[in-house]
Amino acid sequence: MRLRKLAYNYPDSTGHFGPYGGIYVAETLMGALDELRAAYEHYSVDPEFKAEFAYELKHYVGRPSPIYHARHWSQKLGGAQIYLKREDLNHTGAHKVNNTVGQALLAKRMGKPRVIAETGAGQHGVATATVAARYGMECVVYMGAEDVKRQATNVYRMKLLGATVVPVESGSKTLKDALNEAMRDWVTNIENTFYIIGTVAGPHPYPMMVRDFNSVVSKECVVQMPELAGRQPDAVIACVGGGSNAMGIFHSYIEVPGVQLIGVEAAGSGLASGQHAAALTAGKPGVLHGNRTYLLQDGNGQIIETHSISAGLDYPGVGPEHAWLKDSGRAQYVAIEDSEALQAFHDLCHYEGIIPALESSHALAYAAKIAPTMGHDKVLLVNLSGRGDKDMATVARVSGIEL
Amino acid sequence: MSRIQPTFEKLKQRGGKALIPFITAGDPNPQLTVSLMHALVEAGADIIEIGVPFSDPMADGPTIQRSSERALKHGIALHDVLDMVAKFRTTDASTPVVLMGYGNPIEAMGWERFAVRCEQVGVDGVLTVDFPPEESHEAFGHLHRHGVDPIFLLAPTTSDERITQVAKVARGYVYYVSLKGVTGAGHLDLSAIAQKIPHIQQYIGLPIGVGFGIRDAETARAVSKLCDGVVVGSRIVQEIEDSNEEVVITNVARLVKELRLAINQV
Numbered sequence: 001m002r003l004r005k006l007a008y009n010y011p012d013s014t015g016h017f018g019p020y021g022g023i024y025v026a027e028t029l030m031g032a033l034d035e036l037r038a039a040y041e042h043y044s045v046d047p048e049f050k051a052e053f054a055y056e057l058k059h060y061v062g063r064p065s066p067i068y069h070a071r072h073w074s075q076k077l078g079g080a081q082i083y084l085k086r087e088d089l090n091h092t093g094a095h096k097v098n099n100t101v102g103q104a105l106l107a108k109r110m111g112k113p114r115v116i117a118e119t120g121a122g123q124h125g126v127a128t129a130t131v132a133a134r135y136g137m138e139c140v141v142y143m144g145a146e147d148v149k150r151q152a153t154n155v156y157r158m159k160l161l162g163a164t165v166v167p168v169e170s171g172s173k174t175l176k177d178a179l180n181e182a183m184r185d186w187v188t189n190i191e192n193t194f195y196i197i198g199t200v201a202g203p204h205p206y207p208m209m210v211r212d213f214n215s216v217v218s219k220e221c222v223v224q225m226p227e228l229a230g231r232q233p234d235a236v237i238a239c240v241g242g243g244s245n246a247m248g249i250f251h252s253y254i255e256v257p258g259v260q261l262i263g264v265e266a267a268g269s270g271l272a273s274g275q276h277a278a279a280l281t282a283g284k285p286g287v288l289h290g291n292r293t294y295l296l297q298d299g300n301g302q303i304i305e306t307h308s309i310s311a312g313l314d315y316p317g318v319g320p321e322h323a324w325l326k327d328s329g330r331a332q333y334v335a336i337e338d339s340e341a342l343q344a345f346h347d348l349c350h351y352e353g354i355i356p357a358l359e360s361s362h363a364l365a366y367a368a369k370i371a372p373t374m375g376h377d378k379v380l381l382v383n384l385s386g387r388g389d390k391d392m393a394t395v396a397r398v399s400g401i402e403l
Numbered sequence: 404m405s406r407i408q409p410t411f412e413k414l415k416q417r418g419g420k421a422l423i424p425f426i427t428a429g430d431p432n433p434q435l436t437v438s439l440m441h442a443l444v445e446a447g448a449d450i451i452e453i454g455v456p457f458s459d460p461m462a463d464g465p466t467i468q469r470s471s472e473r474a475l476k477h478g479i480a481l482h483d484v485l486d487m488v489a490k491f492r493t494t495d496a497s498t499p500v501v502l503m504g505y506g507n508p509i510e511a512m513g514w515e516r517f518a519v520r521c522e523q524v525g526v527d528g529v530l531t532v533d534f535p536p537e538e539s540h541e542a543f544g545h546l547h548r549h550g551v552d553p554i555f556l557l558a559p560t561t562s563d564e565r566i567t568q569v570a571k572v573a574r575g576y577v578y579y580v581s582l583k584g585v586t587g588a589g590h591l592d593l594s595a596i597a598q599k600i601p602h603i604q605q606y607i608g609l610p611i612g613v614g615f616g617i618r619d620a621e622t623a624r625a626v627s628k629l630c631d632g633v634v635v636g637s638r639i640v641q642e643i644e645d646s647n648e649e650v651v652i653t654n655v656a657r658l659v660k661e662l663r664l665a666i667n668q669v
């Protein structure tokens with residue numbers, strides 16, 4: 001089927017999405033980024049690289065992931081039909097592995113035997129440790145000490161896969177501090193180390209490269225939706241922390257008119273409480289972690305501590321392409337509170353027999369909010385970006401249950 | 404007008420090398436910063452680098468990161484740092500002061516307003532670690548117009564093409580990072596520095612300061628032979644961390660005097 005398309009060609013050659021993105025790093029990293037950019041430019045169009053990536057996604061990750069019509073839940077909500085892109089069924093249980101397979105294959109071709117990563121919820125760390133084991137690479141994962149406590153199972157998982165997990169004690173001891181520490185490792189060990197960034201943020205070419213590797217998600221949806229629903233969706237909904245699962249499911253739809261794109265941020269205890277992680281909804285543009293984007297910061301330009309029930313959304317920035325999609329009006333960004341996400345989490349368990357990740361539950365909660373206001377013939381496509389097994393302890397704790 | 408160029412010219416006339424110590428503004432507490440600055444000058448500093456604390460200092464090692472965290476606990480913001488320089492200038496009109504930090508606090512103030520304030524209070528140079536020349540033409544234009552020198556880092560991995568780009572916007576001096584890593588790391592390679600400095604001088608006419616990893620007087624002396632100035636940061640900040648507040652100024656002054664004597668032997 002042929003899609004009518006809008007023109008969209010970002011980033012530019014220097015990594016800018018409008019005013020956002022770019023390369024804001026210390027001189028010590030410039031050489032490594034030049035090397036990475038050249039390698040990615042070369043291999044991203046190399047037929048052999050593309051074939052190996054496709055093979056790995058099919059046979060190791062288990063792609064294509066299905067789309068599932070959540071009939072029962074849609075019926076209960078009494079409005080639009082909700083379809084779920086089942087990234088939770090991937091090997092390792094989330095979309096993150098699409099990107100780590102891609103970057104690991106690139107690292108291999110660049111002759112880097114050691115990979116490092118930062119992780120929040122632990123999903124990206126697990127996905128990195130997984131591919132490091134698969135391709136025989138040394139793996140070091142940096143994780144905020146606070147997150148190490150919150151996600152003990154994922155820490156153990158990474159260790160089983162042969163990775164070294166380094167708890168980061170500086171700053172707020174969460175994802176942003178892990179990212180700082182990984183950058184420091186990279187600067188120091190630049191010759192033999194490839195830094196596998198887990199989201200569509202950081203200096204160019206990372207936002208573009210991570211998006212490209214994850215865009216397999218929307219490439220599949222564009223084909224699957226007409227087969228299953230008879231047409232493309234009215235809206236595509238995804239949660240946004242750094243924003244990689246959202247860019248993955250948005251990307252092929254950016255150029256398709258009539259498909260609304262909705263990113264859902266974490267409103268934590270409520271936007272008014274100040275305890276949230278909604279950079280696009282409540283932040284201001286600035287520069288952090290190698291790119292210009294929306295940031296949660298105080299009036300003096302210091303980055304402020306964020307809160308979300310889901311560690312994977314607990315980040316004060318957001319990928320620069322989302323900043324651009326927001327300003328250009330092509331996507332809309334909303335925020336969902338912890339309590340609303342939890343409700344959607346329980347509802348999906350109850351009505352569909354699917355335990356979603358708390359991150360993805362934010363996207364589900366927004367779908368549940370708007371579906372009843374829409375007609376039965378309307379179609380919502382939600383990225384079920386990960387499964388909730390890792391969140392058992394968190395959900396039990398807030399429900400007052402001891403496991 | 405910046406005091407940096409005249410300072411290097413004077414040093415050159417008498418065959419001296421610049422000693423450039425670094426402290427973080429507000430560390431160990433905001434009341435001590437101006438006194439520490441004066442103590443650095445009395446102990447022999449030619450130029451002072453003042454760290455502007457930032458919540459996410461990616462290019463710094465643990466020592467300077469902790470100093471940044473101590474300063475932020477006192478609520479130190481960029482405007483406080485500028486006020487400290489203004490106070491320092493009431494009794495020291497000649498020692499160049501360079502602010503070193505990350506771009507976002509300046510973005511929050513606005514580059515033009517920041518440049519104006521720098522000129523007013525007597526800041527001579529600004530080094531924003533995470534703002535390379537390509538991204539920052541407008542920002543550095545504001546600094547140029549207000550007589551403030553943009554200072555840039557060069558690394559062992561910097562290509563000739565990038566050195567050329569830096570040469571177009573840099574003023575005052577350039578800061579050569581003597582090792583691959585973050586501030587305060589070890590393993591300084593003197594022979595690599597000896598090779599790289601003359602190479603950089605082919606592209607850039609400015610004085611070259613060398614820093615990152617200079618932890619004792621002996622290294623400072625050896626490095627100063629190869630360049631125009633020596634930057635010492637983590638070692639001094641470590642001294643501040645290890646000293647209680649009654650003796651911190653004495654201890655830092657003693658350390659800087661040792662460095663001065665070592666460099667004077669060149």
